[in-house]
Amino acid sequence: MSKLKVKSGKGAGRVTHITPKNAGWSYVGFDLYRLKPGETAKGDTGTSETCLVFVTGKGNATANGESLGVLGERMSPFDGKPWSVYVPQDGSWSVTAETGLELAVCTAPGLGGGLPVRVIAPADLGQEVRGKGTNTRYVTNILPETQPADSLLVVEVITPGGHTSSYPPHKHDQDNLPAESYLEETYYHRLNPPQGFAFQRVYTDDRSLDETMAIEDGDVVLVPKGYHPCAACHGYDLYYLNVMAGPKRTWKFHNAAEHEWLMKA
Template identity: 80%
Template sequence: MSKLLIKAAPGKGRVAHVTPESAGWTYVGFDLHKLDEGQSASGTTGDKEVCLVFVTGKGRVVANGDDLGILGTRMSPFDGKPWSVYLPEGAEWSVAAETAVELAVCSAPGLGGGLPVRVISPDDLGQETRGKGTNTRYVTNILPENEPADSLLVVEVITPGGHTSSYPPHKHDQDNLPAESYLEETYYHRFHPPQGFGFQRVYTDDRSLDEAMAIEDGDVVMVPKGYHPCAACHGYDLYYLNVMAGPKRTWKFHNAAEHEWLMKA
């Protein structure tokens, strides 16, 4: 199995866990908690900022002692936009599940921005359609670069069955602005129906990194560098939640030269 592929742990609680130390990089952290009704998850942000994303379900959120109420509306990541909470450095948080909950904890270094805790409602989120034909996919921007944060960029994407995504292949592994930014990235994958599968390739121009992976419901893929396209097999829609961070909070990517003609096709 690829060293970049993390299979979800069975059962409940924290079923996926990526830290900069475990990934061998500097910026991005990602946890996924699966909770039954009545269970809870909690944590402190320390020197990081965090974005809590309700992938599915409803839960009561408390941050720094303040009750933010019951957040979350969708019971499937394929049904509407998510509720999220931004937490700055030095914050304490807890989520008590009111239904079954799938909670993503996205983290990156805080930079002392002093931002407040804030609830990000579905009405706050912009959506866009990218691509054409069988490269069409649907993007929801949860924490884009035009919204306040220190390091984090968070987005989710729906790719219909039979379509490609993160395609034509692009990369963002050079700190070379304005042409390209360095961003580490995780993909959290879900499928509808859940027995579906797809494929993701992570590779560099010189092929010193070249990993092709079968992805299934609940898998996490780490992208330390290189191009990272994915494809959903016919009959199975693909959802993924992306977390990105690097030394500068901007998404500037470079398309693979040999495939860039597809942008004009």
Template identity: 80%
Template sequence: MSKLLIKAVDGIGHIANITPESAGWTYVGFDLHRLEAGQSLCGKTEDKEVCLVFVTGKGNVTANGEDLGLLGKRMSPFDGKPWSVYLPEGSDWSISAETGVELAVCSAPSLNGGLPVRVISPDDLGQETRGKGTNTRYVTNILPENEPADSLLVVEVITPGGHTSSYPPHKHDQDNLPAESYLEETYYHRFNPPQGFGFQRVYTDDRSLDEAMAIEDGDVVMVPKGYHPCAACHGYDLYYLNVMAGPKRTWKFHNAAEHEWLTKL
């Protein structure tokens, strides 16, 4: 099995834990927690900034002693836009689940600090359609570069069954602005219906890295470098939550030269 693929785990608890140390990189951290109704979870951001994303479910959230109220609404990641919370470095947070909750904890180094805690409601989120034909997918920008943060970029994407995504193949592994930015990235995958599957390939031009992975509901893929397209099989819509971070907070990507012609279709 590919070292870039973290397979899904059933049950309740701390389901996924990716740190810069475990991933062998510098910036991105990703954790996934599943709570039953009535369970609680707490954490500290320490020297990182964090974006809590309600993938599913509802819970009462506090941050630095402030009651942020009951957040979350959707019971499926395929049903509308998410609720999220931005937390700067040095923050304490907790959640008490009112329903079953799947909570993503997205983290990256805090570079400047000083930003306030803020709730990001579905009404705050921009959406866009990318691609054409069977390359069409639907993007929800949770923490885009035009919203305040130090390092984090967070986005959700829905890819209909039979469609490709993160395609034409693109990469962002060079700190070479304005042409390209260096961003590490994680993909958290869900399928509807959940028995579905798809494929993701992570590869470099020289093929020194070339991993093709079957992805299933709940899998996480790490992208340290290279191109990283994915495809949803017919009949099964694909959701993924992307977390990106790097030395400069901007998304500038480079398309694979041999596939650039696809952008002209």
């Protein structure tokens, strides 16, 4: 199996644990908790900032000792927009499941910004349509660069079955602003129905990295560099949650030159 693909564990509790150290990079961390009603996930942010994303289910949340109430409403990541919570560095958080709960914990270095805890409600989020034809997908920006954070960029994408996404292929692996920014990235994938599969390729221009992976429900793909397009198979919609971070909090990408014509087709 590719070293870029991380399988989620079985059962309850923390089923995925990606850190800069075990990923072999510098910025992005990603944990996934699957909790039964009454179970609790909690953590201290330390020198990192955190974005909690309620992928599915409801939970009673606190952050920095403040009760945030019961958050979450959708029972499927394909059904509406998420609830999320931003927690700055040197903070703490806790979520106790009210229903079955899938909680994503997205982390990146804090920069001492002194930002407050904030709840990000579905009503606060816009959804945009990108692409045309079989390249159409639906994007929900949870923590875009237009909203305050130190390092994190967090976004959800739903790609209908038979469509491509993160396509035409693009990359963001050079600290070369304003043309391109360096951003590490994780993709947390879900399929509907869950027995389906999709594909993701991660590759560089010189093909020193060139991996194509069959993606199943619950897989996480690491994108340390290179282009990273996805394809959803007929009959199976693809959801993914992206976490990005790098030395500068901006998303400036470079399209693969040989596929640039698709932007005008």
